[in-house]
Amino acid sequence: MEGRLKARSSGSIPSTLGRQIGVLPVGNPPPRARRPNPRQVLPPPPQRKFADVSSGPVQYSEGNSATLNDNTVSVGRTRNDQLSAKSGKVKVKQTSPPTSDLTSRPLSKKYVPSPPSSSRSVRSLGSSAKVKDTLSSARSTASRSDIEAEREEEFWEKKPSKTVTEQEILDQNQETDVSRIYDINLHAAELTVVPKLEKFPNLRVLDLSCNYIERIENLDQSRDIRELKLYDNRITTIENLKNLKELVTLQLQYNKLKQLGKGLTALTKLRILRVDCNKILRLDAAELSCCVHLTSINISYNLVDSLSALNYLPNLEECYAAGNRIKTIELSRCKKLQDIDVSKNRITDLSGIKSLPNLQTLNISSNQIASLKPLGKSKSLQELYASGNRISDLSFIPDFFPRLEIFNISCNNIKSLDEVCVLERCEDIAELFLYENPFCAPGAEHSHYMGEVQAVIPQLEILDGAHVKRHTQRGAPLMRPMSASTIISVRQVETQMKAMDNEMASFEKNILDRFESLRSSCGLDVNSSPLSTRNPVPAPSLTSQRPSSKSSSRSKIRDALQFASQNLDDAA
Structure with a gap:
């Protein structure tokens, strides 16, 4: 029995394989050929361009050989793939030829077909009927931007509404009392609706930017808001802001506004307004006449063609209107203007x-x-x-x-x-x-x-x-450059150290005197002033102002x- 096993082992294992014990190989081992998995579905072969395919169908097999009128055209593949295809283990035939990218893969919204650009690609599509169908479908297909817009609209229609609760806001601010919440930050919280915030009576700053909000609502009870951030949303109308009497800053850039409307008429204390990067066509004086305290407005990158409505803002200091369609600029009544940006327009x-x-x-x-x-x-x-x-x-x-x-x-x-x-x-x-x-x-x-x-x-x-x-001064140098052989004496070093000590002592004494004056001013002695020991500051000259x-x-x-x-x- 042992003899038979030895005979089998000696016959099955070649003598050239293996190495001595304790000897390590030099370099990386040679790559081993990977056998194909018969259960794995291989991808379709690459597209070949033939002179004419109208005489008969093209048959593709998994071994990447194409039969054209009983003539086999070999497509470049590895030797192992060709052997596996000839063995017959994996063989898949297609009865209909893959005419082109338009028919070889299914049409979807992510893929936008385009009509063929040359006669060669038209000939490779197969029969004339299929060419006509393919070209008609390609022409009727919308562009990529239109398809993306349709997909976005479908996404928003199917997206469920999302908001936040009172407890989530308290946890975010690490508070337990709603009266101690002054600032709520819901930036990029994937909100689709403005949350109800009537339980926060002292709210001053509300950040709802970079969300999916389509309408301004649920802010009637938040009467003390000073700053409201609603930029980068999907808002189309400025509305429901009549109760925000204390609002000072309003940010509505990157939305879908087409006009300001009457939503700003009640904001008499508004000072900063940003509506840039929208679709506003024009500015009406009646829309801005109530915002008499407005000091800064940004209407850049809209479709505005005139700024004459801004003349009704007497306190305007900053006006940003870049990237519009303005041809003439008329702001002569805004006497307090300090900063104007009307770049990228049509002004002459x-x-x-x-x-x-x-x-x-x-x-x-x-x-x-x-x-x-x-x-x-x-x-x-x-x-x-x-x-x-x-x-x-x-x-x-x-x-x-x-x-x-x-x-x-x-x-x-x-x-x-x-x-x-x-x-x-x-x-x-x-x-x-x-x-x-x-x-x-x-x-x-x-x-x-x-x-x-x-x-x-x-x-x-x-x-x-x-x-x-x-340019350096061409006259004689103020100090003679020190040569390499010059050595600073110990006496010079001591003199410099003493000067520095005296300077630090005077500085310390000055600080202590100011501190004592500050203490006396905070005590019972009301008549003393902390500025009594300070040297008078000279007033700047009129020429330097x-x-x-x-x-x-x-x-x-x-x-x-x-x-x-x-x-x-x-x-x-």
């Missing part, structure tokens, strides 16, 4: 905003403006963005806008460098953008203009978005530096 004339006394930032980029003279003289203008227009004359800029700090005149029609050199008289100019003008085009006389402009306007800090290196812009980063930095120089120097 700027006389409607002539000589606004408080205008500080103006963005008129991407319009059809040929001259800046209709703006008139504005001594308060600090930032002017006028790229993408037809402006060719800059000679009057220093006289009209003497306080100009940022000036973007790129992508215009400036043909001479002399027009730019006039800006030398603008003493406060710090940022200048000049690219894509005729005078600096590649191959022009002043194609390398940055060095020339820097030499003419030395006060520039940024030119075409790049920081400008300041300049209006501060809410949107100007440069003016904010200047105000911060001025505050630091006036208050922190005393503490030192």
Whole structure:
């Protein structure tokens, strides 16, 4: 018996296989061929392009061979797949040929067929009747965007309504008393309906943004709301806000509004209104006349063609109306305007905003403006963005806008460098953008203009978005550079340390004196003032006073530096 087993094992196992015990192989083992699973349904073969298929049907088998008029055309596959197909274990035949992508896969909303673009693809579709049916179905099929819109509408119709309960809001704010809830944040909570919030009497801020709300409702009892965020929803009408008498901020951007309507007539304390990125066609004066305290409005990226209704807002300070269809701008009655953005419109004339006394930032980029003279003289203008227009004359800029700090005149029609050199008289100019003008085009006389402009306007800090290196003083250096052999003596180090100690001691004494004055002011001695030991702060001169812009980063930095120089120097 043992002899037979040895004979069988020796006959079945070749002598070349195996390795010695304790010897490891070098490198990765060779890949093993994977045998096909007979139960697995293989995908359809790739589409082959033939000269003519009208003589007979094409038969496909799982071995990826196509029979055409008793002629076998082999499609590139691996050897193991071909062997498995010839063995007959896995063989599937199709009685009807897969004419193209239009008929080989089922039509669904995710797949949008397109008609064939060449005669070769038409011939590969099979019979002429099938070609006609396929082309007619392709032409009758809507585009991808239309199908996606239909699917979205079907989704919203079938989506169940979702809201939140009182207990969920309490758990979110980690509170047990509803009277202590002042801010409710339901951002991106997949809500379809505005929840009922009448049990929260002290609610001040309500965030319902990025949800699926279609209607403003259930807010009649929330009379103390100051800020309401409803952006990125599906709201079509501004309504049911008449009881929100204390509302100050309303955000309705990214919705489906077509008009403001009468929903704002009761909001007499409204100051900030955002309705950008909607479908508003026009602004009516009757819709905004009640919002007399409105200071900021954003109607960008709508379909508005006129801003004349904003003249009934006497306290308006910020107006953002980019990306509309505005041809003429008329805001001469809004004397408090500080920031105007009417870029990406069709404006040709700027006389409607002539000589606004408080205008500080103006963005008129991407319009059809040929001259800046209709703006008139504005001594308060600090930032002017006028790229993408037809402006060719800059000679009057220093006289009209003497306080100009940022000036973007790129992508215009400036043909001479002399027009730019006039800006030398603008003493406060710090940022200048000049690219894509005729005078600096590649191959022009002043194609390398940055060095020339820097030499003419030395006060520039940024030119075409790049920081400008300041020219060093050519005179004698203030200090003689220290050589490598120079050694600081111990006496010099001690002197510096003593000076630092004295400075720290005086600083500490000053802090202690201020702390004592603060304690005395908080005690029973009412007559004492904490400012009694502080040195009087000198009042800024009238020449250094300049209006501060809410949107100007440069003016904010200047105000911060001025505050630091006036208050922190005393503490030192």
